[in-house]
Amino acid sequence: MLRRLAEYFKTNFQQDKSRVVLWYPPLLALGTGIYFSLPQEPSKWLTLGLIETLIVIAFLCRRRQRLLKILGAAALVVVGFMLIQIKSIYLAAAPQKFPDKTFYFKGEIAAIDSNYQGRRRFTLQNLQDFEGHVYAGKYRIVQRSKKGEAKVGECVEMIGRIMPLAKAVVPGGYQFDRKSYFAGLKGSGFAESRWFKIDCPNGGRHKTFSAYIADIRQKIVDRITALLPPDEAAITAAVIAGERSLIGQRLNEQYRDSGLAHFLSISGLHMSMLAGLMFFLVRFILALFPPVALQFDTKKIAAVMALAMSLIYLLISGMEIPAQRAFIMTSVVLLGVLTDRRAISMQTIALAAFLVLLFNPEVLTSASFQMSFAAVLGLIAFYEKVESRVRKFLHIDGMNKWLRGIWLYIIGVVVSDFIASLMTLPFAVYHFNMVALYTTLGNFMAGPIIGLIIMPFVLLSLLLLPLGLDAPFIKIVGLGIKWVNDITAWVASLPYAGYQVPSMPFWGLLLIVIGGLWLMLWQEKWRLLGWFGIIIGVMSLLTVRVPDIMISADTKAVAFKNSEGRLELVASRGARFVKSVWQSKYPFAETRTSLKDHPELSINEHKITLSGKTYDLDQTLGISFYKNADGSFSAETVRDTIGYRLWNK
Numbered sequence: 001m002l003r004r005l006a007e008y009f010k011t012n013f014q015q016d017k018s019r020v021v022l023w024y025p026p027l028l029a030l031g032t033g034i035y036f037s038l039p040q041e042p043s044k045w046l047t048l049g050l051i052e053t054l055i056v057i058a059f060l061c062r063r064r065q066r067l068l069k070i071l072g073a074a075a076l077v078v079v080g081f082m083l084i085q086i087k088s089i090y091l092a093a094a095p096q097k098f099p100d101k102t103f104y105f106k107g108e109i110a111a112i113d114s115n116y117q118g119r120r121r122f123t124l125q126n127l128q129d130f131e132g133h134v135y136a137g138k139y140r141i142v143q144r145s146k147k148g149e150a151k152v153g154e155c156v157e158m159i160g161r162i163m164p165l166a167k168a169v170v171p172g173g174y175q176f177d178r179k180s181y182f183a184g185l186k187g188s189g190f191a192e193s194r195w196f197k198i199d200c201p202n203g204g205r206h207k208t209f210s211a212y213i214a215d216i217r218q219k220i221v222d223r224i225t226a227l228l229p230p231d232e233a234a235i236t237a238a239v240i241a242g243e244r245s246l247i248g249q250r251l252n253e254q255y256r257d258s259g260l261a262h263f264l265s266i267s268g269l270h271m272s273m274l275a276g277l278m279f280f281l282v283r284f285i286l287a288l289f290p291p292v293a294l295q296f297d298t299k300k301i302a303a304v305m306a307l308a309m310s311l312i313y314l315l316i317s318g319m320e321i322p323a324q325r326a327f328i329m330t331s332v333v334l335l336g337v338l339t340d341r342r343a344i345s346m347q348t349i350a351l352a353a354f355l356v357l358l359f360n361p362e363v364l365t366s367a368s369f370q371m372s373f374a375a376v377l378g379l380i381a382f383y384e385k386v387e388s389r390v391r392k393f394l395h396i397d398g399m400n401k402w403l404r405g406i407w408l409y410i411i412g413v414v415v416s417d418f419i420a421s422l423m424t425l426p427f428a429v430y431h432f433n434m435v436a437l438y439t440t441l442g443n444f445m446a447g448p449i450i451g452l453i454i455m456p457f458v459l460l461s462l463l464l465l466p467l468g469l470d471a472p473f474i475k476i477v478g479l480g481i482k483w484v485n486d487i488t489a490w491v492a493s494l495p496y497a498g499y500q501v502p503s504m505p506f507w508g509l510l511l512i513v514i515g516g517l518w519l520m521l522w523q524e525k526w527r528l529l530g531w532f533g534i535i536i537g538v539m540s541l542l543t544v545r546v547p548d549i550m551i552s553a554d555t556k557a558v559a560f561k562n563s564e565g566r567l568e569l570v571a572s573r574g575a576r577f578v579k580s581v582w583q584s585k586y587p588f589a590e591t592r593t594s595l596k597d598h599p600e601l602s603i604n605e606h607k608i609t610l611s612g613k614t615y616d617l618d619q620t621l622g623i624s625f626y627k628n629a630d631g632s633f634s635a636e637t638v639r640d641t642i643g644y645r646l647w648n649k
Helices: 002-015 016-035 044-059 065-091 175-182 207-226 230-241 248-260 268-287 290-295 298-316 321-338 345-359 361-365 367-394 401-432 439-467 471-492 506-521 525-543 576-583 638-642
Strands: 101-112 120-129 133-142 155-163 185-191 197-200 435-437 498-500 551-552 558-561 567-570 588-593 603-605 607-610 615-617 623-629 632-635
Touching: 002 016, 002 065, 002 525, 016 065, 016 345, 016 361, 016 506, 044 065, 065 175, 065 361, 101 133, 101 207, 133 155, 155 230, 175 185, 175 361, 175 435, 197 603, 207 298, 207 471, 230 248, 230 439, 248 435, 248 471, 248 498, 268 290, 268 298, 268 321, 268 439, 298 321, 298 506, 321 345, 321 435, 321 471, 345 361, 345 367, 361 367, 367 401, 367 506, 401 439, 439 471, 506 525, 615 632, 632 638
Parallel strands: 133 185, 567 588
Antiparallel strands: 101 120, 101 155, 120 133, 155 185, 155 197, 435 498, 551 558, 551 623, 558 567, 603 607, 607 615, 623 632
């Protein structure tokens, strides 16, 4: 039996040998994932010893090709682990202690954006207080006033308050401090006075390239907000400059519930459309000059211009992970045009994933990375497997060319959206606890507006921006955005548009990812074994339990499960952020309860007593209790799930 099974795997592996290269990014990601999953910070000397051991083994076995290939796979895992560990150590610094009150500070502006309420926010570096104490790292400060013009690289002073970065507030929940840590942030706060411009010490630093790009982005956003109404300006700024902080909560929820949230993140949709439009625009213009068209290869000239436009768009969009992935894939396709070679799609996305993880390994845990690559991988794998059958299905003899175009569009939108939605569904459930039921309807209605109005005029706006002739085209983009906003509002208003579901456990998501990769990266019959991982991962939803009691670290948020299986908050003030995170993760009732109704729980400052056991919330950072069959309670703390790492000590 075992021999037959081994022979089965060996035969399929030999037939799928050309696909082994596609597993390089998952192996790199495995090393990064192992690092993040550890409860304690690993020793750098242990990592170094592991690397040296692999080198020695490789040298001793240098003539055994099969063993060297296995060592190569192990080396990729170790490299993934090493890269993220090096970055973590590089960013590590002694934790800062700030006055527990408002105080004077000054610093250099490293970035300017807005929070979800539309309030301006400075990211300050080289921070100093009145006594000259220096605070290393960057700090994000929400401003009290929008008055005054500020630029990246200038120095400002103000009176305000700075606090440590927010940690996870629910066991297994999102680790806010980890994301901020890898962004170089050490704290956040708010100003309680107006900011005042001052001279930077020693004349300030030489303005960097990133500062110039930040200035350009801010000018584009300012111009958009001056030309368009708030809602249209918010979405237009997201599409052109990657600035999503202007989008209000209501508008953000509409896009999320209608299944059009992907439009707010610059990705393959935007990059491919912009590059394609630029490519055909240049070829059209060159075709108007016969001497040029006959003497030069206009296709290659157009490819160079499209590549340059893609790079500019990547820079001004903020270089988010989906945009990086889209740029790499678009670049490979355009380089294929320049070298007269056809780009291989699955290898292209593997290259994009490998490069992103190589330079930014921390993005592995982000929803944008996971959903972006999952959607594209699913589409490529689907069309790679059934391309010939799809072509045959779409071919209808005697059909008018206009009807054929409409038919192709309808089928293309429905099939592509279904595959992309199916691929991103596990990540939406895990990260956001919701499913957009009408995503196909939303994309079907908004697709023509995005493709025929918004993106073509985005291109014209960017091309004419340096000449100051962009205003009419930005207004046309705003008109298209208004129509898309109306569509999202209508679709989101349909019954159960944004259907809330429980978040699956991490091990369930991991099994779905492994099973999905096995199913899509291999081509022979053994790929069907991936369905076992997917099915077991989906069944993990059956193991999800709603906590019987939830308590925040400061005890300002307390909730109890009622007889209907929903949580009820104890009526109290404060902890709005914690409560909102809880409510997005678990089902909550509209009613409120009181601690008097639950005498089994005793709260004394930051210590709580339940069933005779006492817990210190200062050590747990928040706690959830689950009632056992015998009436006792088992506890799961936030600290248990996040461990003691460099970003959460």
